Amino acid sequence: MPRLIMEAGTAAEFAWDEFFAATLRNPHTRAAYRRAVVRFLTWAEQFDLPLARLTPALAGRFITEYQGSAPSRKLALAALRSFFDLLVVRQAAFLNPFSSVRGERFSVIEGKTPEIGKDNARRLLASITASRPVGLRDRAIIGVLVYTAARAGAVASLRLRDFAHDGTQYGFRFAEKGGKSRFIPCRADLQAIMLDYLATIDTDAESKDAPLFRSVAGRTGQLTAKPIRGIDVYRLMKRRLKEAGLPTSYSPHSSRVTVITDLLEQGVPLEDVQALAGHSDSRTTKLYDRRQKKITRNLVERISI
Structure with a gap:
């Protein structure tokens, strides 16, 4: 706990304990907000002022001098506004010095994640040799990324119970960001890939809470009973991209970009694509749309200089 809080x-x-232990439920948001708050309070110690006397001028100076990108500064400002709002409510401060600090204008019209593209996605899947359990697992994981637009973390968190037949079809039950739960049907080719992978696991003898995708025991290529993590999905995709001779700048999120762009190119309504992606706001879905980028590239090629 920073010295200014204890004093x-x-x-x-x-308020400190309430904010970081109870108010913020998402662990990633909690960690990011904590870094921003600690950074400010540590910086403010140099002025030898108590917490209640920190001024809007100091708050504005901190944001102005904040080292990082525009999105990082916006996040820090949001974290500090929220934290000092709670300090005021708990009567640990008289005012919120960040309430009058204005953030810089920053908007994103297109995300930075590169699109892997349909042909490269097919090439990646076809390159995976499915002669060993690790190959069957990797092909299944990448297949789920490609054919559901799910995030790497949501794929890593799947349990055996989350891939099941409901009497009419197989499907996935994903636990997504923000506590959302989404059911996505499994298409026929992905179903075949998944059933090949599940044949390597004695599903009848295991709990339905057991992980669907498991880690590998060293270089043996054999699966363990331990779950993979989101970072493992990232690493295995990088390894498979390299083996397929594809750019390693692609990531699991590149599949998500490709799916969203592909569906929009086919004329699928934005709200349907938004539902598949699990976005609360259609503006977020549009950030994944690379159609405009393609149009711009075509226009550039037409310059007759």
């Missing part, structure tokens, strides 16, 4: 007394300590 401010019980109310400030209570």
Whole structure:
């Protein structure tokens, strides 16, 4: 706990614990907000002022001098506004010095994640040799990324119970960001890939809470009972991209970009694509749309200089 919080007394300590242990449920948001708050409070120690006397001028100076990208500064400002709002509510501060600090204008009209493209996605899947359990697993994981537009973390979190037949079709039950739960049907070719992979696991003898995708025991190529993590999905895709002779700048998220762009190119309504992607706001879905980028490239090629 930063020194300024401890010196401010019980109310400030209570607000600190409440904010980081109870208010913020997403672990990634909690970690990012904590870094921003600690960074400010550590920086503010040089002015030898108590917590209650930190001013909007100091808050504005901190944001102006903040080292990082525009999105990083916006996140820091949001974190500090929220934290000091709670300090005011708990009467640990008289005012929120960040409430009057204006953030810089910043908007994104297209995401930075490169699109792997349909042909490269097919090439990647076809390149995976499925003669060993690890190959069957990797092909299944990449197949799920390609044919469901799910995030790497959601794929890594799947349990055996999350891939099941409901009487009419197989499907996946994903636990997504923001506590969302989504069911996505499994298309026929992906179903065949999944059933080949599941044949390597004695599913009848295992709990339905067991991980669907498992880690590998060293270089043996054999699967363990331990779950993979989101970072493992990232690493295995990089390895498979290299083996397929494809650019390693692609990532699991590149499949998500390709799926969204492909469906929009086919004229699928934006709201349907938004539902598949699990976005709360259609503006987020549009960030994944690379159609405009392709049009721009075509226009550039037509310059007759």
